[in-house]
Amino acid sequence: MTEQLKNHILKFVTPPDSELQSFLNLMEFEDVKNKEYLLKEGRYCKYQYFILEGCLRSFFINKKGVEKVVNFGIEDWWFTNVDSFTNQTLSALNIQAAEDSKVLKISKSKLDYILQNSLELNRYFRSILEKVRIADQRRIQFMFNLSGEELYTTFNDYYPDFVQRVPQYMLASYLGFTPEFLSKIRNKKKQ
Amino acid sequence: MTEQLKNHILKFVTPPDSELQSFLNLMEFEDVKNKEYLLKEGRYCKYQYFILEGCLRSFFINKKGVEKVVNFGIEDWWFTNVDSFTNQTLSALNIQAAEDSKVLKISKSKLDYILQNSLELNRYFRSILEKVRIADQRRIQFMFNLSGEELYTTFNDYYPDFVQRVPQYMLASYLGFTPEFLSKIRNKKKQ
DNA sequence: ACAAAAAATTAATCTAGATTAAGAAATACT
DNA sequence: AGTATTTCTTAATCTAGATTAATTTTTTGT
Secondary structure (H helix, E strand, O other): HHHHHHHHHOOOOOOOHHHHHHHHHHHHEEOOOOEEEEOOOOOOOOOOEEEEEEEEEEEEEOOOOOEEEEEEEEEEOOOOOHHHHHHHEEEOEEEEOOOEEEEEEHHHHHHHHHHEEEEEEHHHHHHHHHHHHHHHHHHHHHHHHOHHHHHHHHHHHHHHHHHHHHHHHHHHHHHHOOOHHHHHHHHHOOO | HHHHHHHHHHHHHOHHHHHHHHHHHEEEEEEEEOEEEOOOOOOOOOEEEEEEOOEEEEEEEOOOOOOEEEEEEEOOOOOOOHHHHHOEEEEEEEEEEEOEEEEEEEEEEHHHHHHHOOOOHHHHHHHHHHHHHHHHHHHHHHHHHHHHHHHHHHHHOOOHHHHHHHHHHHHHHOOOOOOHHHHHHHHHHOO
């Protein structure tokens, strides 16, 4: 079960086997059905998740009562609410399965313990954060630079198969507009 | 000169003195006047900068020829174009001083060398990236959730003194709207 | 296989913020 | 001190995308 995570780690770093094993031993498996919650707004985010299969999303409900999708995560991605997990503060976000999913999870105290001692796993998690930062920065640039239609087209080009996996209203929300507008865009494309 | 960076590091971690010193010795000082460039679009981002004093910004020019500010950095922040620096790719962004500034810089090869060996400095840079990630996520949430007016008000509340430091048109760009619109908002507030 | 719920579409109307263009204020330079 | 350059403001017009509301299509559960 942890083989997949092990392979992922080995793509980035090569920790001594003992370190790697003691880390993997701390991971717990969880099976989540579509629409089940891993975290609810107002609670503490107790875990960081590694997605083995399926898809997770984080979202919040805005003042008008509308769901706003902040992130998606798929196979081989780490997923959490960094703010709540790292600072041990109440979460403003929900984390929910967007498909039937299988994840590995680790608590903050266990992860901290590992990161106090393992050079290589620190390098691993630093690399992950670097990648995530790059993705976030790119997203911010896109949001500022592209029209709704361009955003959708670009996202489609980058992640053509992912677009099929989640309901359109979630994708619209993630891209920052309404499902009605997404519908309009898609219809225009057909003609 | 590196005293300030040393203090910053010690707020997060406590590396052995030798490690800390050999890191600090690799940092180079640079003095930049307002509007001077540290990185131009189309070049490689060769350094990661620690800001001792002053203010840096990163921006790009969009298709319409308009400057879009992606980030600001002030005292005691690390600043770079992560994408270009980490992946050694051509930069889509410019980095420019928004005030007369003093920075310390380190090249990728030197930083990599340090991070291959120092557990504590890995922990330090991981923590920095965690903070940055939290800030980015919060920004994405704000951008999706708040109107232009709310964005400005919120930013004003979070960073009241910073707002004074940069020209309004840069702030408007950073917040994602035009200087004309910012002017409108500010004028409305007065009444 | 059918009913109920969830998701997607369509079209009409509305609005936050962009665009354009001109003038006023503030800063910087010699 | 005076000119040139940068920055900020104001106001009129315009548009991408929101809102509302009704309808159709798809998915889910029994």
